[in-house]
Amino acid sequence: xxxxxxxxxxxxxxxxxxxxxxxxxxxxxxxxxxxxxxxxxxxxxxxxxxxxxxxxxxxxxxxxxxxxxxxxxxxxxxxxxxxxxxxxxxxxxxxxxxxxxxxxxxxxxxxxxxxxxxxxxxxxxxxxxxxxxxxxxxxxxxxxxxxxxxxxxxxxxxxxxxxxxxxxxxxxxxxxxxxxxxxxxxxxxxxxxxxxxxxxxxxxxxxxxxxxxxxxxxxxxxxxxxxxxxxxxxxxxxxxxxxxxxxxxxxxxxxxxxxxxxxxxxxxxxxxxxxxxxxxxxxxxxxxxxxxxxxxxxxxxxxxxxxxxxxxxxxxxxxxxxxxxxxxxxxxxxxxxxxxxxxxxxxxxxxxxxxxxxxxxxxxxxxxxxxxxxxxxxxxxxxxxxxxxxxxxxxxxxxxxxxxxxxxxxxxxxxxxxxxxxxxxxxxxx
Numbered sequence: 001x002x003x004x005x006x007x008x009x010x011x012x013x014x015x016x017x018x019x020x021x022x023x024x025x026x027x028x029x030x031x032x033x034x035x036x037x038x039x040x041x042x043x044x045x046x047x048x049x050x051x052x053x054x055x056x057x058x059x060x061x062x063x064x065x066x067x068x069x070x071x072x073x074x075x076x077x078x079x080x081x082x083x084x085x086x087x088x089x090x091x092x093x094x095x096x097x098x099x100x101x102x103x104x105x106x107x108x109x110x111x112x113x114x115x116x117x118x119x120x121x122x123x124x125x126x127x128x129x130x131x132x133x134x135x136x137x138x139x140x141x142x143x144x145x146x147x148x149x150x151x152x153x154x155x156x157x158x159x160x161x162x163x164x165x166x167x168x169x170x171x172x173x174x175x176x177x178x179x180x181x182x183x184x185x186x187x188x189x190x191x192x193x194x195x196x197x198x199x200x201x202x203x204x205x206x207x208x209x210x211x212x213x214x215x216x217x218x219x220x221x222x223x224x225x226x227x228x229x230x231x232x233x234x235x236x237x238x239x240x241x242x243x244x245x246x247x248x249x250x251x252x253x254x255x256x257x258x259x260x261x262x263x264x265x266x267x268x269x270x271x272x273x274x275x276x277x278x279x280x281x282x283x284x285x286x287x288x289x290x291x292x293x294x295x296x297x298x299x300x301x302x303x304x305x306x307x308x309x310x311x312x313x314x315x316x317x318x319x320x321x322x323x324x325x326x327x328x329x330x331x332x333x334x335x336x337x338x339x340x341x342x343x344x345x346x347x348x349x350x351x352x353x354x355x356x357x358x359x360x361x362x363x364x365x366x367x368x369x370x371x372x373x374x375x376x377x378x379x380x381x382x383x384x385x386x387x388x389x390x391x392x393x394x395x396x397x398x399x400x401x402x403x404x405x406x407x408x409x410x411x412x413x414x415x416x417x418x419x420x421x422x423x424x425x426x427x428x429x430x
Contacts, residue, residue, distance in 0.1 A: 064093045065327050066117070070104040070124035071317065074286060078351035079123060079317075082344055083335075090334035105131050120325040121332070125172075125317050126156040129165050130388045132320065138164050139323045143333050146340050148360045152314035152385030159232065159389055165318030166336050169348055170355035172315030173376035173383065174218060176300045177270065177278040184300035188219065188248055191277070191303050195255035198276035205255025207266025208279040211404035213396045214313055215279060218302050219245040221311035221384055227395040232387035235395040235424035242417040244306065249407045271295050282376055285353060299371045301378045314383035316357060349373065355380055391428055398424030 065087075069079050076098045087094040097119065099107055104124055111118060122132070132138045141163045145154065153167035176191075178184055182198065185191040191206075199205030209215045213227075220226070225241025228234060253261075255277075257269060267284065269275040271291040279302065288295045302310035319336070321327055338344060345356035346366050355362065355376055362377040386392040398420040406416040 064095055065120040065325075065331065066095045066097060067121045067123060068097050068099050068104070068107075068119040070099045070101045070122065070128055072101065072286075075352050078348065082339065082348055083123070086335050086338035086344065089338050090331075092331055092335060101125070101128065104128050105135060108132075108135070108137060118322045118324050120322060120327040121335075122320045122322060123168070123317060124320070126165075126315050126385070126388065129156070129318055129320060130393060133159075133164060133388055137323055139321045139325060140164060141166060141321055141332060142329050143336060146358055148358050150314065150355075150357060150359050150380055150383070152380070152383045153316045153357055155232075155385035155387050156314070156316060157318055157388075159387060164388065165320040166332075166339075167316040167318045167357045168339055168345075169317045169352060170314055170357050170380055171282060171317065171352075172214075172313065173282050173355070173379060174214065174279050174302060174312040175282065175372065175375050176302050177280055178298040178300065179273060179276055180296065180298055182276050182298070184298060185303045187303045188305045192248070192251045192255075195252060195277050199255045201258065202274070204257040204266070204269055204275040206252055206277045207257065207261070207263075207269055207275045208252075209263040209266075210249075210253065210256070210261055210407050211400060212263070213399040213403065214281075216245055216249065216399060216403060217384070218310040218312040219248050219305045222305040222308040224306075224308075226384070227386060227399075228389070228391045232389040233391050235391055235398060235421060235428065237395060237398055237424055238417040238421035242420070243414065246406050246413055246416055248305065249403075250409055250413065253407050253409075267291070270297070282353065282372055285372065299375050301375055309382065310379065311382055311384055312379050314380060314385050316385075317354075391424075394424045394427035397427045398422070 067083060069076055069083070071079055080096045080098070083094065083096060101124060104122075105128075108118065118137075122128070124132075129138070143163070143166060145157075145163070145166060149167065150170055153170055157163055157165045157167050176184060182194065185194050195206035197205070217227070220241055223241035223244050225239050225245065226236055229236055257265065257275070266275060266278060267280065267287055268291060270278045270280075271288055302312060304310065319332070319339070321332065340358065342358070342361055342364075345358055345361055346364055348354070349356045349361075350366055350370075353370075353372065355367065355373055356364075359381055361367065362380060367377055368374045386396075401423045402411070402416050402420050405411050406413060
């Protein structure tokens with residue numbers, strides 16, 4: 001608010017004297033000249049101006065960023081090492097906190113309840129990203145990803161045009177495994193024939209995860225189907241591609257173990273040489289090595305289906321920003337610039353047994369010299385990724401609500417795609 005200033009008037013009074021004539025005066029004698037002297041007035045002594053004490057400038061306090069790594073124990077060390085080195089190059093001060101992947105969401109909720117500060121950044125896989133989004137725990141990343149990032153990884157990291165995580169590694173690829181006394185099939189028709197022929201009362205012909213949507217995906221996408229519309233907003237399960245896929249799974253199930261078809265039992269049978277063929281993920285190697293440290297198996301790409309290459313789903317581990325993070329876009333950009341360097345990508349690939357996130361590195365000798373990663377790389381370029389949308393998650397729910405019973409022929413096959421779609425849509429409406 002501006003106050004009006006008071007107006008001060010200055011009035012000058014000028015007095016003009018009237019001149020009065022005076023009579024002529026008698027001359028006054030003049031005295032001899034006298035020189036007048038005056039006492040000098042001493043000049044004031046100039047005092048020095050007082051010295052102004054400068055106001056001290058506060059020294060900037062470096063922000064210490066906290067990064068949670070939600071990865072299995074055997075992956076923690078390699079990831080922490082690369083993050084520390086990347087932070088040093090990017091001149092960032094970070095603290096790394098390891099977390100169990102299965103307890104990530106609970107740990108965040110507990111810390112929030114206790115009033116503890118959240119992490120600034122979170123390194124975890126796409127399943128964690130979905131949960132964090134559902135809990136409204138993430139802030140978008142306003143960064144540019146590398147142009148040669150694998151397309152499936154781009155899909156798992158964003159909704160519409162909003163990027164929620166930067167994929168650093170590619171993983172969760174399905175592979176065809178076979179005993180060394182068998183041959184790898186080139187087509188699914190060959191796979192059905194070979195697995196059924198290999199089945200005996202003592203030996204299973206084929207094992208896999210029968211009730212999980214991930215094992216259905218390679219054939220559904222090869223047949224031209226998909227879990228959702230391209231924008232990830234609606235399930236798309238009631239299609240001829242789904243019917244063809246379920247028919248294939250029924251044929252393969254004829255070679256399943258006779259006395260127990262669970263995923264864990266199938267893994268044990270494979271290690272013991274009691275299953276001829278299997279489809280399993282690159283994540284399963286630690287389980288196989290736990291069962292037997294002398295495990296040896298043939299590895300091949302998944303066979304073609306309906307004349308098209310199989311397209312297994314791709315997953316990845318991503319760097320995400322918490323919604324209350326202190327990390328700036330510049331901080332994250334600087335960190336990612338190091339993590340996407342080819343030498344860093346290849347070191348992580350070798351240490352973790354995963355693929356680099358960049359398609360240009362899939363042909364690197366260090367990747368191709370490892371059988372598991374070389375075979376996974378065959379599918380990685382065209383592998384679809386499920387977007388972190390409710391529709392995609394509900395599509396998985398709809399599939400898994402009926403997949404096992406469809407595979408084992410407990411219900412009419414032609415009714416199943418519609419039932420899966422209905423279940424997915426009901427899930428989406430909730």
